[in-house]
Amino acid sequence: MSEQGKFITFEGIDGAGKSTHISFVADFLAARGKEIVSSREPGGTPLGEKLRDLLLHEKMHLETEALLMFASRREHMAQVIEPNLAAGKWVLSDRFSDASFAYQSGGRGMDRAKMEALEGWVHPQLQPDLTLLFDVPLEVARERLDATRALDKFEREQEEFFARCRAEYLRRAAQFPQRFAVIDSTRSIAVTQQAISEALEKLL
Numbered sequence: 516m517s518e519q520g521k522f523i524t525f526e527g528i529d530g531a532g533k534s535t536h537i538s539f540v541a542d543f544l545a546a547r548g549k550e551i552v553s554s555r556e557p558g559g560t561p562l563g564e565k566l567r568d569l570l571l572h573e574k575m576h577l578e579t580e581a582l583l584m585f586a587s588r589r590e591h592m593a594q595v596i597e598p599n600l601a602a603g604k605w606v607l608s609d610r611f612s613d614a615s616f617a618y619q620s621g622g623r624g625m626d627r628a629k630m631e632a633l634e635g636w637v638h639p640q641l642q643p644d645l646t647l648l649f650d651v652p653l654e655v656a657r658e659r660l661d662a663t664r665a666l667d668k669f670e671r672e673q674e675e676f677f678a679r680c681r682a683e684y685l686r687r688a689a690q691f692p693q694r695f696a697v698i699d700s701t702r703s704i705a706v707t708q709q710a711i712s713e714a715l716e717k718l719l
């Protein structure tokens with residue numbers, strides 16, 4: 516049997532620069548002989564992409580939102596994450612459960628104990644081997660977002676919402692220092708990628 520692959524997640528508030536760096540990580544690891552599967556949440560499966568469309572565009576109760584995030588995640592684990600890790604591939608996911616803590620608990624204020632219960636139910640064993648948290652002040656994230664695209668339901672939230680999301684991400688990073696690498700992504704893309712490479716080297 517092949518050795519189990521590694522699971523890497525990418526997190527940060529909208530506009531932090533997360534998507535920019537996923538292909539860099541994929542190329543970095545492929546150059547070192549790893550087979551890579553890149554995916555995202557919410558989404559990553561046909562059903563998950565339908566849920567993503569609802570989640571990004573429909574107004575709903577905050578607990579409905581959390582449950583649908585975890586429904587998408589459950590499907591993503593069954594169809595993509597677990598089988599590929601078992602086959603020895605490295606799975607890169609643009610967001611995972613830390614995003615639910617940041618956005619639904621931090622941002623929207625859902626009871627954290629309920630979130631922990633969902634996490635414990637949906638993935639009692641699985642955690643990322645590495646979580647790259649792209650961290651920037653809110654003004655920088657907002658500037659980058661405004662420069663690039665039409666905003667979805669989350670991206671239209673106010674500054675205080677993202678301040679709470681960012682604080683919850685940093686709280687999670689402090690709680691699980693062994694798997695988190697907090698990447699200061701106010702710096703240039705090249706300098707940021709140097710920091711990412713250092714975090715990846717530790718996994719190889």
Ligand SMILES: Nc1ncnc2c1ncn2[C@@H]1O[C@H](COP(=O)(O)OP(=O)(O)O)[C@@H](O)[C@H]1O
Nearest residue numbers: 529530531532533534535659663700702703704
């Ligand atoms: N370190 C950086 N310095 C300057 N601009 C950046 C940096 N990282 C990303 N950007 C730019 O910011 C914008 C948003 O980045 P993106 O990766 O889409 O963010 P996210 O996926 O976190 O929402 C893009 O135009 C990207 O080129």
Ligand SMILES: Cc1cn([C@H]2C[C@H](O)[C@@H](COP(=O)(O)OP(=O)(O)O)O2)c(=O)[nH]c1=O
Nearest residue numbers: 529556557584610611614615618619669670
């Ligand atoms: C996975 C996840 C994402 N989200 C939100 C964060 C993002 O605003 C949004 C979509 O994430 P993302 O794919 O980062 O958006 P984009 O493609 O525009 O960069 O979903 C949650 O609120 N909870 C979650 O559990």
